[in-house]
Amino acid sequence: MDGGTGSTRLSKSCVLIIVVASIERFSYKGVASNLVTYLTDVVKMSTSSAAKSVNTWCGVTSMLPLAGAFLADSYWDRYSTILVSSLLYVVGLLALTSRALLWANTSSASSSSSSASLFCSLYLISLGQGGYNPCLQAFGADQLENVEDDELPCNNVKESTNKKTSFFQWWYFGICSGSLLGVSFMSYIQDTYGWGWGFAIPTIAMGASIVFFSCGSRSYVHKQSKIVEKPFDAIVHSIKEAVRKLLGGRISLLPRDSDGFELELQEKKALQVKIDGSKSSDMNPSSCELPFDGARAILRLLPIWAMLLTFAVIFQQPSTFFTKQGMTMKRNIGEDFMIPPATLQSAITISIILLMPLYDKIIIPIIRIFTRDDKGCNVLQRIGIGMFLSIIAMIIAAVVESKRLRISRKPDLLLSRTSTVPLSIFWLLPQYILLGISDVFTVVGMQEFFYTQVPNRMRTIGIALYLSVFGVGSFLSALLISVIELITSSSRQKHSWFSDDMREAHLDNYYWLLALLGTLSLFLFVNLSKHYNACKDSPNESGK
Template identity: 45%
Template sequence: MEDHNDTGAGVESPLLNNLVNGVVDYKGRPVLRSKSGCWRSAYFIIGVEVAERFAYYGVSSNLITYLTGPLGQSTATAAENVNVWSGTASLLPLVGAFIADAFLGRYLTVIIASLLYILALAMLALSTLIPSDCVNAIDDSPCSPKIQVVIFFISLYLVAFAQGGHKPCVQAFGADQFDSDNSEELKSKSSFFNWWYFGLCAGPTVGIFVLSYIQDNLSWGLGFGIPCVIMGFALIVFLFGTTTYRFHEKIEEINAFARISRVFVTAAHNRTITISVEEEASGRMHHQDSQEFRFLNKALFSPSGSNEEGPVCSIDEVVEAKAVLRLIPIWVSCLGYGIVFAQTSTFFTKQGATMDRSIGSTFEIPPATLQSFIGLSVIILIPIYDTILVPLTRAITNFPSGITMLQRIGTGIFISTISMIVAAIVETKRLNIAREYGLSDDPNAMVPMKIWWLLPQYLLTGAGDVFTMVGMQEFFYDQMPSDLKSIGLALYLSVLGIGSFLSSFTISIVEKMTGGNGRDGWISDNMNQGHIDYFYYLLAGISAGAFVMFIYVAKAYVYNGLRRGM
């Protein structure tokens, strides 16, 4: 490369001024601002994420219908399987983020995850073509074709593992394309996140509309195969953008997981030593940091309690560990929302399957189609939130974003509680109509009640997402230490993962306590004999309890660099 020196005192070379600090291209060379990154790269990255969400929701949204249909599982078993799979899929981004940050890097992780995605979706489609003697069995002895079931579930969990590597890395890699030190690119970076979330909603909306119809009316193999093709095309598009991408130069330092783990391990090892308050705080860290989670301060000292040879862990490492630990109460109080969120792809869909889904004289919409209204409500409400609600609340609170991140999350949790109450009321009405028409004993009967009665609970779920989902994403990203931002993006997803596991556990408990001995419990294969409405009221109570807990811990939370409480 030619040597471009200044032509005079105080005059910078135009080429040097055009270089982006701290990043290189795919060959490790310095990159020019005018020929790399920003929107020219972001379009490729947003495109691959839209395709991934299209594929993921094309599988997940109608999964319970496939399990209770071709695979012949009971409603309760299918709901538990969907919840466990969804929970696993939501937790695996933590693993994917770790692998990317510690070993492979985001770019390579996205490529490997995409290839695994394509393989998993292809296997999923092929599993539906395996001959089976099963019928759509909701009877006393549902069949389970072993080979088909084994291949199907292996493929399904490969999908979960692939998206675990894909999801946390693509968004972070997209944000990497914008230089925060450049005022123009900083504005574009904010716009990038808006279009990113738009894509997260647009992909599932189209996927649910199109693929649920194909799966219910044409072919499950085709319904799972189309996402495979879409992911393959998206990977090609992503690779086309390689020459434009910016790659952050790798700094040799201890991995963030290792640093934080070392603080906890050292503090535990030194648990028996006694340190005075003066030794803890004197010249070592801010008073507030020294008094919070004081047991971690022992990581600053040697096992003898002496610091003559210097601390075992640095002050920054201890403060970093405390910042992560401070997020745990907020994370726990959000789990009630995660439990409610899990119902949209299970019992909401099963409700719709029993109702009148006809439009006109010939067309019948698949029950999973209504899940797309969650994405539609988000697409509609986010502009309203930004252009109307934020200015109004800002005038009252004088806070730049109108309301704080925790206030936004809490509002969504409250809305999710209301959505469960509405869902319970609608289900009670559906059961009453089924009894009125003498359909209670027929599990395959169509209840003469339009599926559009379910629309309010879906729209309320979308409204809750605008507040809680976006709020959690912003909160866990913003409040994590600087080099743990990608982990923050994975952490908010883990709320949904644990919520799905807790939902599965709740279903299992309810099934055992309300059923058995030949009687139908709240959750029955015959939806007209069960009482999903009681289950919804239970979830509303759990959500209300979580909301009260959230208010308590949020008031005590201290933002990084901001004011105390909500």
């Protein structure tokens, strides 16, 4: 990818890490994409129980990177954390594979002990991912820099910024390619050759990725800084200091019209370190990082992080209610072939794969016409564009669902009692494709934003913050469904919005609600972005 300006050629170590990441996504999606089917058909769980189990597992898997990041940045280094967590990952996959092979040769597989061992292996995979995912991405971005950065990322040169943008775009291209192969190929293997092979192949692939990663050990750049205080301790210390000042009445807000109004409470530009006597190389900003800057950097990201949660909730829909819609629509091509509803999820990944290489060559020049900025748009603007597109996707989903409901409630269909609505499943494609396009803007922008807006020693935590958005979003989605179901079921309506009878359900109302919540989040996000004091020397990270 071009990256807009400057040289954006990635090093061999960067390319190797991107390949390793795509193999890991193949392994993960090969297990996760069809896990509901395994739980219902093999473990004999009910559909609702299986769905809740998968949602909980995915949520925990997305939240654990926060713990893994603190471990890597506070006690270990990223390289060691990657190796240890990848071994845990493979052990979990081996346990899952052996469990599947054992159940294939056992008449009864639904005992509580068997189920417990299954979930132990799944959550062992989660533990492995908790350290693996944030560290691998941060470690890959570290390979771009052959010289030490300054203490905060505000002094990144323009070429380094362009390389990071290119890296995060190709990173996402790689993991989407691996995900697409995992979803399509492994689903076929599991349905055709059984779950033993269906879990064994991802295990072998993950083991091979560890070998590939280890082969590049001599060429990797290992970035380390002299830490004055551990990141976790620094954040706790910073919170205590803020509370102490607040209780002491020593915090004053800047005037509303002040150019210095920021998200944090009257934060100074940087801590100036004065050394009595001779100059000490140990206190050079490039090699020594002060705790309060890192703690503030994390805390000031939280408002932006919170505004992205609705986007994460919207992205839970393709694997749940979009698929449920498709099950009731006309899915046949010819007389014999029926399109599996879940297959349309690949439209999101295909959209990302096709659009990513064209982002710099087509999309950025178009955006440049409106913004008159050589870069096209900064990171926060890129995230906002994706949030806007996700809202449009929800509006289209609501309109299509309304059309499906009108057709399903026609008298002749009600009398025939058929569950299939004479409306092609391809009516759902626009909402899938739009979510894929929004992914290119928002998700890639989130990765770059959370990585670049924290100090070097806390960049693994920055990646974990990005991953945790989707973990919390998964839990919020389940909570929102429970609350809505409780309210609509207890009202005068005969059926809730999520009725099992899709002719009586009101998913269109749910989509309109998500569009409204998304609009509110976007409005707050835009206002927060205007006041966010990003790194002024980095053209790609300024929120102004």
